[in-house]
Amino acid sequence: MEEKEKLLKKSKEIFSLVSCMYCYYSGPYKIETVCILLCNAWELMLKAYIIGKKGKEGIVYKNKQNKGRTIGLNECISKVFTNKHDILRKHLESVIRYRNSVVHYTVDSFDLSLYSKIEYCIVNFKAKMCELHNVNMSDMIVNQANEEILKNDVDLYKYSKKSLCREINNVLKSLGIEFKIDSQTFELFDRVYGIKENKEYCLISNVNNRPSYRYSSRVLNFIVGLIQKNPNNIKEVLKNKIKK
The missing domain is CATH 1.20.120 (Four Helix Bundle (Hemerythrin (Met), subunit A))
Incomplete structure (x- = not known):
């Protein structure tokens, strides 16, 4: 060999x-x-x-x-x-x-x-x-991890929307990318890519009869990758996809 x-x-x-x-x-x-x-x-x-x-x-x-x-x-x-x-x-x-x-x-x-x-x-x-x-x-x-183990040990869905946006911005800064994501921009990503409907990205629970959303590190990497490809025009790209 x-x-x-x-x-x-x-x-x-x-x-x-x-x-x-x-x-x-x-x-x-x-x-x-x-x-x-x-x-x-x-x-x-x-x-x-x-x-x-x-x-x-x-x-x-x-x-x-x-x-x-x-x-x-x-x-x-x-x-x-x-x-x-x-x-x-x-x-x-x-x-x-x-x-x-x-x-x-x-x-x-x-x-x-x-x-x-x-x-x-x-x-x-x-x-x-x-x-x-x-x-x-x-x-x-192993494509499908035991979610209960991951939730307990790694806290799979550890981000709120606010903390997710903050961590995305930290990663972008470390990459030398000036773009910053906020709550409104995140909603654009959600509308285009169905983030809240994707179980790998989002965990939905009921708190006081209202939906509560927690996000995984997978969606962090997904969004950072999209922004990295086109940081200057990503908002316009998302808005154009929504219009279609």
């Missing part, structure tokens, strides 16, 4: 553990373990891609000090995802920073926004496996 195929095989095996652990495991050190394994899976997958393009020398340091050592995940990301403002690259870098902190020391606090970034990196692993290697990961990914 060639080096590239070995790396891909190992990457898929590791990612299958990530998927199952993220969806079903509810014990201690869940997020720490998911981050460590997820970074490992991404690194091997990207190294396989670089080898396919440049040969094994593409993943080996060229300076004398590191002679013989292979590059790390950060270097792989910069070689493959050359746009430093790309949302996937940004989210991967956030996961790497957390991975590094838990590997080398204990971390008492946890930034809740990392949940959405981890999920984004998990979902996009499948997409990049298909795009970069023509590998279908459908059989190795």
